[in-house]
Amino acid sequence: xxxxxxxxxxxxxxxxxxxxxxxxxxxxxxxxxxxxxxxxxxxxxxxxxxxxxxxxxxxxxxxxxxxxxxxxxxxxxxxxxxxxxxxxxxxxxxxxxxxxxxxxxxxxxxxxxxxxxxxxxxxxxxxxxxxxxxxxxxxxxxxxxxxxxxxxxxxxxxxxxxxxxxxxxxxxxxxxxxxxxxxxxxxxxxxxxxxxxxxxxxxxxxxxxxxxxxxxxxxxxxxxxxxxxxxxxxxxxxxxxxxxxxxxxxxxxxxxxxxxxxxxxxxxxxxxxxxxxxxxxxxxxxxxxxxxxxxxxxxxxxxxxxxxxxxxxxxxxxxxxxxxxxxxxxxxxxxxxxxxxxxxxxxxxxxxxxxxxxxxxxxxxxxxxxxxxxxxxxxxxxxxxxxxxxxxxx
Numbered sequence: 384x385x386x387x388x389x390x391x392x393x394x395x396x397x398x399x400x401x402x403x404x405x406x407x408x409x410x411x412x413x414x415x416x417x418x419x420x421x422x423x424x425x426x427x428x429x430x431x432x433x434x435x436x437x438x439x440x441x442x443x444x445x446x447x448x449x450x451x452x453x454x455x456x457x458x459x460x461x462x463x464x465x466x467x468x469x470x471x472x473x474x475x476x477x478x479x480x481x482x483x484x485x486x487x488x489x490x491x492x493x494x495x496x497x498x499x500x501x502x503x504x505x506x507x508x509x510x511x512x513x514x515x516x517x518x519x520x521x522x523x524x525x526x527x528x529x530x531x532x533x534x535x536x537x538x539x540x541x542x543x544x545x546x547x548x549x550x551x552x553x554x555x556x557x558x559x560x561x562x563x564x565x566x567x568x569x570x571x572x573x574x575x576x577x578x579x580x581x582x583x584x585x586x587x588x589x590x591x592x593x594x595x596x597x598x599x600x601x602x603x604x605x606x607x608x609x610x611x612x613x614x615x616x617x618x619x620x621x622x623x624x625x626x627x628x629x630x631x632x633x634x635x636x637x638x639x640x641x642x643x644x645x646x647x648x649x650x651x652x653x654x655x656x657x658x659x660x661x662x663x664x665x666x667x668x669x670x671x672x673x674x675x676x677x678x679x680x681x682x683x684x685x686x687x688x689x690x691x692x693x694x695x696x697x698x699x700x701x702x703x704x705x706x707x708x709x710x711x712x713x714x715x716x717x718x719x720x721x722x723x724x725x726x727x728x729x730x731x732x733x734x735x736x737x738x739x740x741x742x743x744x745x746x747x748x749x750x751x752x753x754x755x756x757x758x759x760x761x762x763x764x765x766x767x768x769x770x771x772x773x774x775x776x777x
Contacts, residue, residue, distance in 0.1 A: 635674015
Protein backbone atom coordinates (compact mmCIF):
# COMPACT_ATOMS: atom_id res chain seq x y z
CA UNK A 384 0.00 0.00 0.00
CA UNK A 385 1.37 3.43 -0.89
CA UNK A 386 1.28 6.93 0.59
CA UNK A 387 -0.70 7.98 -2.44
CA UNK A 388 -3.52 5.52 -1.84
CA UNK A 389 -4.30 7.24 1.45
CA UNK A 390 -4.21 10.76 0.03
CA UNK A 391 -6.29 9.93 -3.06
CA UNK A 392 -8.84 8.19 -0.82
CA UNK A 393 -9.02 11.23 1.45
CA UNK A 394 -9.51 13.56 -1.50
CA UNK A 395 -12.28 11.48 -3.07
CA UNK A 396 -14.06 11.18 0.29
CA UNK A 397 -14.23 14.93 0.81
CA UNK A 398 -17.66 16.55 0.67
CA UNK A 399 -16.44 19.83 -0.81
CA UNK A 400 -18.94 21.14 -3.34
CA UNK A 401 -16.09 22.54 -5.43
CA UNK A 402 -14.71 19.02 -5.98
CA UNK A 403 -18.09 17.64 -6.99
CA UNK A 404 -19.46 20.53 -9.03
CA UNK A 405 -16.63 22.95 -9.84
CA UNK A 406 -14.38 22.90 -12.90
CA UNK A 407 -11.23 20.96 -12.01
CA UNK A 408 -7.74 20.34 -13.35
CA UNK A 409 -4.98 18.12 -12.04
CA UNK A 410 -1.18 18.17 -12.33
CA UNK A 411 0.04 14.59 -12.12
CA UNK A 412 1.93 11.71 -13.65
CA UNK A 413 1.99 7.95 -13.16
CA UNK A 414 2.64 8.24 -9.42
CA UNK A 415 -0.92 9.48 -9.00
CA UNK A 416 -2.27 5.93 -8.86
CA UNK A 417 -4.83 4.41 -6.50
CA UNK A 418 -3.85 0.84 -5.62
CA UNK A 419 -7.28 -0.01 -4.21
CA UNK A 420 -9.19 0.69 -7.42
CA UNK A 421 -6.31 0.12 -9.84
CA UNK A 422 -6.95 3.47 -11.52
CA UNK A 423 -5.26 6.85 -11.80
CA UNK A 424 -6.63 9.93 -10.08
CA UNK A 425 -7.51 11.56 -13.41
CA UNK A 426 -9.68 8.51 -14.17
CA UNK A 427 -11.38 8.56 -10.77
CA UNK A 428 -12.40 12.22 -10.84
CA UNK A 429 -15.85 12.99 -12.23
CA UNK A 430 -17.01 14.66 -15.46
CA UNK A 431 -16.15 18.07 -14.02
CA UNK A 432 -12.45 17.33 -14.61
CA UNK A 433 -11.49 19.54 -17.54
CA UNK A 434 -7.68 19.30 -17.84
CA UNK A 435 -4.66 17.21 -16.95
CA UNK A 436 -1.34 19.07 -16.83
CA UNK A 437 1.69 16.87 -17.52
CA UNK A 438 5.25 17.60 -16.26
CA UNK A 439 8.61 16.67 -17.75
CA UNK A 440 9.03 12.98 -18.71
CA UNK A 441 5.40 12.53 -19.80
CA UNK A 442 2.35 11.12 -18.05
CA UNK A 443 4.00 7.71 -17.51
CA UNK A 444 7.68 8.75 -17.25
CA UNK A 445 8.15 7.31 -20.72
CA UNK A 446 10.41 10.18 -21.86
CA UNK A 447 14.05 10.67 -20.89
CA UNK A 448 15.41 13.90 -19.41
CA UNK A 449 15.15 17.06 -21.54
CA UNK A 450 12.98 15.32 -24.16
CA UNK A 451 10.06 17.63 -25.01
CA UNK A 452 6.45 16.54 -25.17
CA UNK A 453 5.03 18.85 -27.80
CA UNK A 454 1.62 17.24 -28.28
CA UNK A 455 -0.18 15.57 -25.37
CA UNK A 456 -3.37 14.82 -27.30
CA UNK A 457 -2.50 11.14 -27.67
CA UNK A 458 -3.30 10.69 -23.98
CA UNK A 459 -6.95 11.44 -24.75
CA UNK A 460 -7.47 7.70 -25.28
CA UNK A 461 -7.43 7.50 -21.47
CA UNK A 462 -10.21 10.10 -21.06
CA UNK A 463 -11.65 11.51 -24.27
CA UNK A 464 -13.58 14.17 -22.35
CA UNK A 465 -10.44 15.72 -20.81
CA UNK A 466 -7.84 18.08 -22.29
CA UNK A 467 -4.23 16.95 -21.75
CA UNK A 468 -1.66 19.76 -21.62
CA UNK A 469 2.14 19.34 -21.64
CA UNK A 470 4.15 21.68 -19.42
CA UNK A 471 7.45 20.59 -20.97
CA UNK A 472 7.57 21.34 -24.67
CA UNK A 473 10.05 22.59 -27.25
CA UNK A 474 10.51 26.12 -25.87
CA UNK A 475 10.93 27.70 -22.46
CA UNK A 476 7.51 29.35 -22.72
CA UNK A 477 5.85 25.91 -22.53
CA UNK A 478 7.09 25.50 -18.95
CA UNK A 479 4.61 28.16 -17.84
CA UNK A 480 0.92 27.34 -17.87
CA UNK A 481 -1.12 29.79 -19.95
CA UNK A 482 -3.34 31.94 -17.70
CA UNK A 483 -6.45 31.12 -19.74
CA UNK A 484 -5.99 27.43 -18.87
CA UNK A 485 -6.37 28.34 -15.19
CA UNK A 486 -8.77 31.25 -15.37
CA UNK A 487 -11.85 29.12 -16.12
CA UNK A 488 -11.14 26.65 -13.29
CA UNK A 489 -12.49 26.51 -9.77
CA UNK A 490 -9.82 24.20 -8.34
CA UNK A 491 -6.49 22.61 -9.21
CA UNK A 492 -5.35 19.32 -7.68
CA UNK A 493 -1.61 18.73 -7.37
CA UNK A 494 -0.60 15.07 -7.06
CA UNK A 495 3.03 14.93 -8.07
CA UNK A 496 6.06 13.32 -6.41
CA UNK A 497 9.20 15.20 -5.44
CA UNK A 498 12.56 13.69 -4.46
CA UNK A 499 13.90 16.41 -2.19
CA UNK A 500 16.40 18.28 -4.42
CA UNK A 501 15.91 21.65 -6.07
CA UNK A 502 17.00 20.31 -9.48
CA UNK A 503 13.92 18.08 -9.69
CA UNK A 504 11.69 19.85 -12.18
CA UNK A 505 8.28 18.66 -10.96
CA UNK A 506 8.46 20.99 -7.97
CA UNK A 507 9.62 23.85 -10.21
CA UNK A 508 6.56 23.28 -12.40
CA UNK A 509 4.37 23.65 -9.31
CA UNK A 510 6.13 26.90 -8.39
CA UNK A 511 5.59 28.28 -11.90
CA UNK A 512 1.87 27.55 -11.60
CA UNK A 513 1.83 29.45 -8.30
CA UNK A 514 3.62 32.36 -10.00
CA UNK A 515 0.89 32.52 -12.65
CA UNK A 516 -1.87 32.38 -10.04
CA UNK A 517 -0.25 35.27 -8.16
CA UNK A 518 0.51 37.36 -11.25
CA UNK A 519 -3.03 36.98 -12.59
CA UNK A 520 -4.57 37.28 -9.09
CA UNK A 521 -6.66 34.18 -9.68
CA UNK A 522 -9.14 32.94 -7.08
CA UNK A 523 -8.36 29.29 -7.54
CA UNK A 524 -8.47 26.68 -4.80
CA UNK A 525 -5.42 24.40 -4.69
CA UNK A 526 -5.54 20.88 -3.24
CA UNK A 527 -2.17 19.25 -2.59
CA UNK A 528 -1.96 15.51 -2.04
CA UNK A 529 1.07 15.48 0.19
CA UNK A 530 3.80 12.84 0.23
CA UNK A 531 6.72 12.11 2.48
CA UNK A 532 10.06 13.20 1.07
CA UNK A 533 11.93 10.06 -0.09
CA UNK A 534 15.21 11.86 0.68
CA UNK A 535 14.07 12.36 4.27
CA UNK A 536 14.46 15.41 6.50
CA UNK A 537 18.14 15.99 5.78
CA UNK A 538 19.21 19.31 4.24
CA UNK A 539 22.34 20.02 2.19
CA UNK A 540 24.06 22.80 0.34
CA UNK A 541 23.64 26.52 -0.16
CA UNK A 542 20.67 28.72 -0.98
CA UNK A 543 20.22 29.70 -4.64
CA UNK A 544 20.53 33.41 -5.54
CA UNK A 545 18.34 34.86 -8.30
CA UNK A 546 21.25 35.16 -10.76
CA UNK A 547 21.41 31.35 -11.05
CA UNK A 548 17.68 30.69 -11.35
CA UNK A 549 16.51 28.17 -13.94
CA UNK A 550 14.06 25.33 -14.41
CA UNK A 551 16.39 23.23 -12.23
CA UNK A 552 16.74 25.90 -9.57
CA UNK A 553 14.08 28.01 -7.87
CA UNK A 554 15.69 31.06 -6.21
CA UNK A 555 15.70 30.83 -2.42
CA UNK A 556 15.88 27.02 -2.36
CA UNK A 557 18.75 25.02 -0.90
CA UNK A 558 20.21 22.06 -2.83
CA UNK A 559 18.45 19.44 -0.67
CA UNK A 560 15.49 20.94 1.15
CA UNK A 561 14.11 18.21 3.46
CA UNK A 562 10.47 19.25 2.93
CA UNK A 563 7.41 17.34 1.82
CA UNK A 564 5.68 18.59 -1.31
CA UNK A 565 3.00 20.22 0.82
CA UNK A 566 5.57 22.04 2.94
CA UNK A 567 7.44 23.08 -0.18
CA UNK A 568 4.21 24.58 -1.51
CA UNK A 569 3.83 26.54 1.72
CA UNK A 570 7.34 27.87 1.12
CA UNK A 571 6.42 28.88 -2.44
CA UNK A 572 3.24 30.58 -1.26
CA UNK A 573 5.15 32.56 1.37
CA UNK A 574 7.85 33.46 -1.15
CA UNK A 575 5.33 34.66 -3.74
CA UNK A 576 3.35 36.67 -1.19
CA UNK A 577 -0.10 36.03 -2.66
CA UNK A 578 -2.85 34.62 -0.49
CA UNK A 579 -4.76 31.90 -2.32
CA UNK A 580 -6.77 29.02 -0.89
CA UNK A 581 -4.41 26.09 -0.41
CA UNK A 582 -5.43 22.83 1.28
CA UNK A 583 -2.87 20.12 2.04
CA UNK A 584 -4.11 16.56 2.41
CA UNK A 585 -1.54 14.69 4.54
CA UNK A 586 -0.33 11.16 3.82
CA UNK A 587 -0.87 8.34 6.27
CA UNK A 588 2.07 8.31 8.69
CA UNK A 589 2.66 4.55 8.51
CA UNK A 590 2.90 4.39 4.71
CA UNK A 591 6.33 5.23 3.34
CA UNK A 592 7.03 2.67 0.63
CA UNK A 593 8.49 3.44 -2.80
CA UNK A 594 6.27 1.73 -5.33
CA UNK A 595 6.21 3.83 -8.49
CA UNK A 596 9.36 5.52 -9.80
CA UNK A 597 8.49 9.22 -10.34
CA UNK A 598 10.82 9.58 -13.36
CA UNK A 599 12.83 7.20 -15.55
CA UNK A 600 16.17 7.68 -13.79
CA UNK A 601 14.85 7.64 -10.23
CA UNK A 602 14.32 3.86 -9.95
CA UNK A 603 14.60 3.11 -6.24
CA UNK A 604 14.76 4.45 -2.68
CA UNK A 605 18.56 4.91 -2.73
CA UNK A 606 18.47 7.23 -5.76
CA UNK A 607 17.08 10.33 -3.97
CA UNK A 608 19.80 9.95 -1.33
CA UNK A 609 22.67 10.27 -3.85
CA UNK A 610 20.90 12.63 -6.27
CA UNK A 611 21.55 15.94 -4.39
CA UNK A 612 25.22 15.59 -5.27
CA UNK A 613 25.28 13.29 -8.27
CA UNK A 614 22.99 15.49 -10.37
CA UNK A 615 26.00 17.81 -10.73
CA UNK A 616 27.56 15.22 -13.04
CA UNK A 617 25.09 16.39 -15.68
CA UNK A 618 27.39 19.39 -16.04
CA UNK A 619 30.51 17.35 -16.84
CA UNK A 620 31.69 14.84 -19.42
CA UNK A 621 31.07 12.06 -16.89
CA UNK A 622 28.34 9.46 -17.15
CA UNK A 623 25.94 9.87 -14.24
CA UNK A 624 24.81 6.30 -14.86
CA UNK A 625 21.95 7.00 -17.25
CA UNK A 626 21.66 3.94 -19.44
CA UNK A 627 22.42 1.64 -16.49
CA UNK A 628 20.12 0.08 -13.91
CA UNK A 629 21.57 2.32 -11.17
CA UNK A 630 21.56 5.91 -12.47
CA UNK A 631 23.30 8.43 -10.18
CA UNK A 632 24.57 5.62 -7.95
CA UNK A 633 26.89 4.49 -10.78
CA UNK A 634 29.19 7.03 -12.47
CA UNK A 635 32.39 7.20 -14.48
CA UNK A 636 33.93 7.69 -17.93
CA UNK A 637 36.13 5.81 -20.43
CA UNK A 638 39.11 8.03 -19.54
CA UNK A 639 39.06 7.11 -15.81
CA UNK A 640 41.30 4.03 -16.09
CA UNK A 641 43.61 5.59 -13.50
CA UNK A 642 41.11 4.84 -10.70
CA UNK A 643 42.49 1.34 -10.27
CA UNK A 644 45.79 2.82 -9.07
CA UNK A 645 44.25 5.45 -6.77
CA UNK A 646 42.70 5.23 -3.34
CA UNK A 647 39.04 6.36 -3.61
CA UNK A 648 37.73 9.38 -1.75
CA UNK A 649 36.63 8.34 1.75
CA UNK A 650 33.39 9.99 2.86
CA UNK A 651 31.12 9.43 5.89
CA UNK A 652 28.14 7.15 5.36
CA UNK A 653 29.16 5.42 2.13
CA UNK A 654 31.56 3.12 0.35
CA UNK A 655 32.81 3.54 -3.23
CA UNK A 656 33.03 0.28 -5.16
CA UNK A 657 35.22 0.42 -8.30
CA UNK A 658 33.55 -1.08 -11.35
CA UNK A 659 33.28 -1.11 -15.13
CA UNK A 660 29.99 -0.42 -16.93
CA UNK A 661 28.61 0.16 -20.43
CA UNK A 662 25.71 2.65 -20.75
CA UNK A 663 22.98 1.52 -23.15
CA UNK A 664 22.04 5.15 -23.92
CA UNK A 665 23.00 8.74 -23.06
CA UNK A 666 26.68 9.68 -22.45
CA UNK A 667 29.19 7.09 -23.68
CA UNK A 668 26.52 4.81 -25.10
CA UNK A 669 28.05 1.42 -25.86
CA UNK A 670 31.47 2.41 -24.48
CA UNK A 671 33.32 0.83 -21.56
CA UNK A 672 33.40 3.24 -18.64
CA UNK A 673 35.61 2.95 -15.58
CA UNK A 674 34.00 4.27 -12.43
CA UNK A 675 32.30 3.54 -9.15
CA UNK A 676 29.02 2.68 -7.52
CA UNK A 677 28.10 4.58 -4.36
CA UNK A 678 26.87 2.22 -1.66
CA UNK A 679 25.21 4.08 1.19
CA UNK A 680 26.39 2.29 4.32
CA UNK A 681 24.56 4.46 6.84
CA UNK A 682 22.53 7.60 7.07
CA UNK A 683 23.02 10.51 7.31
CA UNK A 684 25.08 10.73 4.12
CA UNK A 685 25.93 14.18 2.71
CA UNK A 686 25.68 13.55 -1.02
CA UNK A 687 26.52 17.07 -2.17
CA UNK A 688 29.69 17.26 -0.10
CA UNK A 689 30.77 13.86 -1.42
CA UNK A 690 30.14 14.69 -5.09
CA UNK A 691 31.95 18.03 -4.83
CA UNK A 692 35.03 16.24 -3.50
CA UNK A 693 34.71 13.52 -6.15
CA UNK A 694 34.41 16.01 -9.01
CA UNK A 695 37.52 17.90 -7.95
CA UNK A 696 39.42 14.62 -7.46
CA UNK A 697 38.42 13.33 -10.90
CA UNK A 698 39.21 16.66 -12.55
CA UNK A 699 42.67 16.80 -10.95
CA UNK A 700 43.48 13.25 -12.06
CA UNK A 701 42.02 13.61 -15.58
CA UNK A 702 43.26 17.01 -16.66
CA UNK A 703 43.70 16.05 -20.31
CA UNK A 704 40.20 14.55 -20.59
CA UNK A 705 37.82 16.07 -18.03
CA UNK A 706 35.61 18.93 -19.24
CA UNK A 707 32.68 21.01 -18.04
CA UNK A 708 29.94 20.73 -20.66
CA UNK A 709 28.88 23.71 -22.73
CA UNK A 710 25.70 24.41 -24.66
CA UNK A 711 22.01 24.69 -23.83
CA UNK A 712 20.93 23.05 -20.60
CA UNK A 713 17.29 23.13 -19.48
CA UNK A 714 16.56 26.01 -21.86
CA UNK A 715 19.49 28.17 -20.66
CA UNK A 716 22.54 28.88 -22.79
CA UNK A 717 23.99 31.88 -20.93
CA UNK A 718 25.69 29.70 -18.30
CA UNK A 719 27.29 26.24 -18.43
CA UNK A 720 25.23 23.49 -16.81
CA UNK A 721 27.61 23.14 -13.87
CA UNK A 722 27.09 26.79 -12.93
CA UNK A 723 23.31 26.42 -13.10
CA UNK A 724 23.38 23.27 -10.96
CA UNK A 725 25.89 24.49 -8.36
CA UNK A 726 24.31 27.93 -8.14
CA UNK A 727 27.12 29.21 -5.96
CA UNK A 728 30.29 31.05 -6.98
CA UNK A 729 32.31 29.69 -4.03
CA UNK A 730 31.41 26.08 -4.89
CA UNK A 731 32.47 26.74 -8.48
CA UNK A 732 35.79 28.13 -7.25
CA UNK A 733 36.34 24.95 -5.24
CA UNK A 734 35.54 22.70 -8.22
CA UNK A 735 38.03 24.63 -10.33
CA UNK A 736 40.77 24.25 -7.71
CA UNK A 737 40.79 27.82 -6.41
CA UNK A 738 39.95 27.24 -2.74
CA UNK A 739 39.99 24.49 -0.14
CA UNK A 740 37.13 22.25 0.92
CA UNK A 741 37.09 23.62 4.47
CA UNK A 742 35.69 26.90 3.13
CA UNK A 743 32.90 25.07 1.26
CA UNK A 744 32.16 22.89 4.27
CA UNK A 745 31.70 26.00 6.43
CA UNK A 746 29.52 27.74 3.82
CA UNK A 747 27.24 24.70 3.54
CA UNK A 748 26.92 24.24 7.28
CA UNK A 749 25.98 27.91 7.75
CA UNK A 750 23.50 27.90 4.85
CA UNK A 751 21.90 24.67 6.10
CA UNK A 752 21.33 26.21 9.53
CA UNK A 753 19.79 29.33 7.93
CA UNK A 754 17.49 27.17 5.82
CA UNK A 755 16.39 25.13 8.82
CA UNK A 756 15.58 28.27 10.78
CA UNK A 757 13.67 29.77 7.84
CA UNK A 758 11.42 26.81 7.03
CA UNK A 759 10.91 25.15 10.43
CA UNK A 760 7.73 27.24 11.02
CA UNK A 761 6.30 25.70 7.81
CA UNK A 762 6.76 22.07 8.88
CA UNK A 763 3.53 20.07 9.08
CA UNK A 764 4.81 16.89 10.69
CA UNK A 765 6.68 15.96 13.85
CA UNK A 766 10.10 15.11 12.42
CA UNK A 767 12.62 18.01 12.44
CA UNK A 768 15.06 18.94 9.69
CA UNK A 769 18.60 17.56 10.07
CA UNK A 770 22.20 18.23 9.04
CA UNK A 771 24.82 15.64 8.10
CA UNK A 772 28.61 15.58 8.20
CA UNK A 773 29.75 17.01 4.84
CA UNK A 774 33.11 15.26 5.14
CA UNK A 775 36.69 16.41 5.47
CA UNK A 776 39.50 16.94 2.98
CA UNK A 777 41.43 13.65 2.61
